[in-house]
Amino acid sequence: MDARNSTRAYGGIARLFHWTVAALILAAIALGLYAGNLPRGNEAQLQAIFAAFSWHKTVGVAALLLALLRILWTLTQRKPRPLHPGRRLELFVAEAVHWALWIGMVIMPLTGWLLHSAAPGGFSRILWPLGQRLPFVPQDAALSERIAHFHSTGWWVLAGLIVLHVAGALKHAFIDRDGTLSRMAGDPAKAPEPPASQVSTLPHLLAAIAAIVIWIGTAIIAASGAETAAPVAATAQPAAGWAVEQGALGIEVAQGGSPISGQFGSWQAAIDYDPDARGGHVAVKIDITSLSLGAVSDNAKGPDFLNATQFPTAEFKADILPPATEGGPHLARGTLSIAGKSVPAELPFSLEIAGEEAKAKGEMKIDRRDFGIGAGYADESTVGFPVTIRFDLTAKRQ
Ligand code: HEM
Numbered sequence: 380m381d382a383r384n385s386t387r388a389y390g391g392i393a394r395l396f397h398w399t400v401a402a403l404i405l406a407a408i409a410l411g412l413y414a415g416n417l418p419r420g421n422e423a424q425l426q427a428i429f430a431a432f433s434w435h436k437t438v439g440v441a442a443l444l445l446a447l448l449r450i451l452w453t454l455t456q457r458k459p460r461p462l463h464p465g466r467r468l469e470l471f472v473a474e475a476v477h478w479a480l481w482i483g484m485v486i487m488p489l490t491g492w493l494l495h496s497a498a499p500g501g502f503s504r505i506l507w508p509l510g511q512r513l514p515f516v517p518q519d520a521a522l523s524e525r526i527a528h529f530h531s532t533g534w535w536v537l538a539g540l541i542v543l544h545v546a547g548a549l550k551h552a553f554i555d556r557d558g559t560l561s562r563m564a565g566d567p568a569k570a571p572e573p574p575a576s577q578v579s580t581l582p583h584l585l586a587a588i589a590a591i592v593i594w595i596g597t598a599i600i601a602a603s604g605a606e607t608a609a610p611v612a613a614t615a616q617p618a619a620g621w622a623v624e625q626g627a628l629g630i631e632v633a634q635g636g637s638p639i640s641g642q643f644g645s646w647q648a649a650i651d652y653d654p655d656a657r658g659g660h661v662a663v664k665i666d667i668t669s670l671s672l673g674a675v676s677d678n679a680k681g682p683d684f685l686n687a688t689q690f691p692t693a694e695f696k697a698d699i700l701p702p703a704t705e706g707g708p709h710l711a712r713g714t715l716s717i718a719g720k721s722v723p724a725e726l727p728f729s730l731e732i733a734g735e736e737a738k739a740k741g742e743m744k745i746d747r748r749d750f751g752i753g754a755g756y757a758d759e760s761t762v763g764f765p766v767t768i769r770f771d772l773t774a775k776r777q
């Protein structure tokens with residue numbers, strides 16, 4: 380078999396690339412779904428999840444590298460001519476799906492690697508001795524989570540495209556019986572000589588545009604999904620000075636390389652704040668049992684971590700200090716008590732007051748080890764050390 384493509388069939392190298400990349404992509408999808416659906420409970424189960432994700436990532440990176448080589452090779456090759464140039468719509472759909480597959484075979488592993496690189500703290504590793512993180516990607520849990528939304532939405536699109544593509548191949552094999560499959564698999568001599576056809580670039584261009592639209596649509600759907608997963612209103616209680624009308628208090632931590640975030644459904648804040656002095660005092664009580672953290676809520680509240688049975692309440696008591704520079708954030712400086720341990724803590728936050736209404740928003744990073752949380756998880760391979768605590772609230776003057 381010729382290594383290079385001919386006018387009637389793909390050559391040996393194009394075939395090798397096609398089938399290895401196809402197998403790696405199907406394996407990556409299977410491993411991603413398998414890893415994501417393993418039971419989460421004790422340490423052994425979590426380790427099994429991370430091992431599965433390590434394989435997922437390794438297979439995905441291999442698919443990416445081969446897909447890039449494949450693209451370079453394809454650029455040096457002519458394409459076998461279409462077998463049925465007259466069937467314009469069929470040709471357009473096939474080409475649009477091919478273009479979308481080209482984009483998908485790069486964008487899916489790339490977004491996987493990007494979300495892996497942006498995740499702070501520990502992660503399940505790509506199984507190779509080379510680097511883990513991509514350059515120029517900041518470690519930012521929120522960014523990683525946004526990319527994860529795309530990755531989790533995109534695989535549906537890629538899987539749908541593969542189904543269409545395979546359905547097309549099967550139609551040619553069993554309904555048309557026209558030897559299309561022999562162009563990519565089996566004996567190339569069985570591939571019929573396609574009729575001479577005029578080359579016109581417009582349909583190719585339109586098919587490429589359709590493919591780009593498919594992936595931009597995917598990004599838009601993923602972004603809107605990420606927004607609807609945003610804060611839920613908490614049952615915050617009124618207090619002296621300013622009463623919280625609506626707000627969200629959440630945490631974020633890296634679990635096996637992916638950021639996971641959760642919310643406390645119940646907390647109370649007593650806020651005294653004098654807008655003239657730009658200072659005051661705040662006391663927040665958080666009901667630890669109200670934490671929801673995706674599939675690992677019970678683990679997080681269990682004896683290994685927050686130990687909600689023994690320590691049902693966390694507390695943050697702080698003085699509110701005016702901004703150090705004009706236009707800068709306020710600072711709440713005080714003590715944070717979680718799981719029976721109290722540690723000095725500083726929470727910078729932005730504050731906007733309009734009439735009787737105040738909007739405040741801020742976050743701080745703590746280290747779970749300072750509170751003895753997850754002491755049995757002494758490295759970051761399972762759960763990262765840094766935990767981000769984030770709030771966003773609207774309060775009314777009493
Ligand atoms: C597993 C079942 C699969 C079958 C039976 C199959 C079959 C085929 C066939 C017969 C062709 C040649 C079409 C033609 O001559 O015009 C082709 C091309 C192509 N396939 Fe697949 N394929 C499969 C999986 C995949 C997967 C998983 C991907 C990528 C994610 C993929 C990407 C492509 C691309 C991009 C082309 C166009 C190649 C080019 O024009 O250079 N295929 N496939």
Ligand code: HEM
Pocket residue numbers: 403404407408409411412415432435436437438439440442443484487488489490491492493494495505527528530531532534537636637
């Ligand atoms: C061909 C390439 C790839 C495909 C088709 C793919 C597909 C998938 C699928 C189907 C899932 C499960 C989604 C879900 O449960 O909602 C997933 C999750 C994940 N993938 Fe990939 N993946 C690819 C490459 C990669 C690579 C190269 C990395 C990292 C280096 C990666 C990192 C991840 C991570 C961290 C998750 C979990 C995301 C989360 O927690 O939301 N993937 N991927």
